[in-house]
Amino acid sequence: MGALIPMAWAVVISVVTALAAGAWWLMGAPTLVRPNQLTPGTLDAIATRSFAVVAGLGAAALLVISYRRQHATEAEGERENTKLFTERFTVATAQLGDAEPAIRLAGVHALANLADDAPEGKDELVQMVVDVLCAYLRMPYEPLPKPLPDDADPELAETRRKRELWFASLREVRHTVIRIIGNHLRTDTRWRGKDYDFTGVSFDGGELKGARFSGGRVSFEGAQFAGGQVSFEGASFSGGRVSFEGAQFTGGQVTFSDAEFCGGRVYFTSAEFGGGDVPFASARVTGGLLDFTDARFTDGQVYFIGTDFSGGRVDFDGTRFTGSEVYFVGAEFADNTVSFHSTRFSGGNVTFADLASGMHDASGMCPEGLFEAVERGEPGVVELSPLWASAADSGDCSPCLGTSVEDSES
Template identity: 45%
Template structure:
């Protein structure tokens, strides 16, 4: 069939070429006979070009098929690696689970299309029930080491945003996870980050110098009940930050020198009933800061040298019933500082050396029954 088709095509090309050269010869004065070699050469040249094009198309098609087979083979191999790593993470022995952590991290580096899936599996492991107290029956031997290794692996992939294997642009879901330590220092997080409902129950969890510059950051409903949690020099530059309904009942949490320059910051409904929370040298230069409905019943809350230069600061409806809340040398340079409908029944609220250079401080409908106020050398604002 191919030979017949080629012969027919050659016959057509030959006759077309012959007619072309015959017409050209007849147009000459005087007319000349056709040189048979001319149409033969033209036919051979045309057939050669057509054959070369067909050979190139065949080679290209063959290459595409080979690349498709190689891609499918690679995908199959990566899927097999994923299955193996997932099985290792579910193993009873901690050493095997550790191997699964490293295997899944390497797979995430190699498998760009499914990197988020690999990250989701590691985060899901941290969300699984965990008992950090070794004296309780539900405690698993070696589990703390596995979980801290996952945190370390995640941190290692968040250090260089421009690296080919960086995970900085991906989302991290730690909702409801239990942390009894962990290091996220100098991490760059540009996706959505959720610690909603997480429990910080011991050890040291550090977000020092971390950068949150992409999606929203949520610690809504998180519980800080033990250990130290640090956000020293952390930067929140493009996100809405939620600590809504968080509970600070026994941890020392510091936001010292942190910078909030994105959107709104929410501590609405948060409970401060133990430990200490410090914002020494912190800067709020984005939009509104919300502590509305928060309860301060037994903590030390320190806003020393904190700068509020965004829009409004709300403590509306907050309850101050036993905490020591200090705004020493704080600066309020824009907007309104509202304590409207707040309840002051015990504790200390102080503003020594604070500067109100562009703000209005309001205490409309606030209730005072036992809180001690200190304003330092500043005149007491109207309504206080």
């Protein structure tokens, strides 16, 4: 403060001196007049201007003091807000770790409200809350106990009933966390674009319908989808990186129907589709990357019915189809957007043709490398659309290889 006030005075004096010098120059640089030759009116004007200069110096000092006081007040307010946030955060996380599921639920909602109330410009506080909620989902999750035989001991049956109630309570807390995250990603909130770490999480239900993944890093790597219904229906993947690498789809239903892949990168590399239903029905791939490289389709059903592959890039390179029912009926393929290079068809059923479902066959350009992969694979596993099959039989393989006639002739 002691240095700022003299600096402010120096600025004011410099400005006044510059103005006086400019006025003197504009007046033709008149010569100075002795004080005893000045008129009373002139002396009065000089006194008035002197007081104005002194008042200006005082105003400059007052302005500096007011600015510093305001700055100190704002800094103190920010410290108080941060302190209050920390106190609320500590209480909410303690609730989340409580032994009673009802108190955990209160902690989940308290944390969500806390993130919504984070001071502007403090998005790292929102990320901190997201990290805690994701960490809760990554905690070990005790599975539902196996059914007892009908002639089980009554005491044992009562013990199992209590375990079922405890499991249902914990599952409700977990599903609430997923639902709250989905709600905040569905609308334009500060939760979008953050990092979400669901690595290794066991999902037995959850609502992420309509979520918007528009930035950041989202990891479902190694996640297990073993039962219940998890919905990504109508979700939008428009930026950032979303990874299902190594995820296991072994039961229940995980739906990506009507999802839009219009940017960013979505990875299902090395994922295992080993049970349940995973529909991508009517999904739209118009940009970015959708990568199934080295994925394994061993059981269950995967639907690409009516999927629009009109842009971006979709890779099934190195994918193994050994037992799943995979449907591409009604799918639309654009040129050079989908690749089946080094894909292996050794079991199950992969169909691109209408099976009396009321939908048309897969249409457009046959994906790159598909016909070659079919020739290498087990007979009867893949059913091509009649158009592609007839083109292959006639020897005109350009549609099946995803290249133009001119390119094949060259």
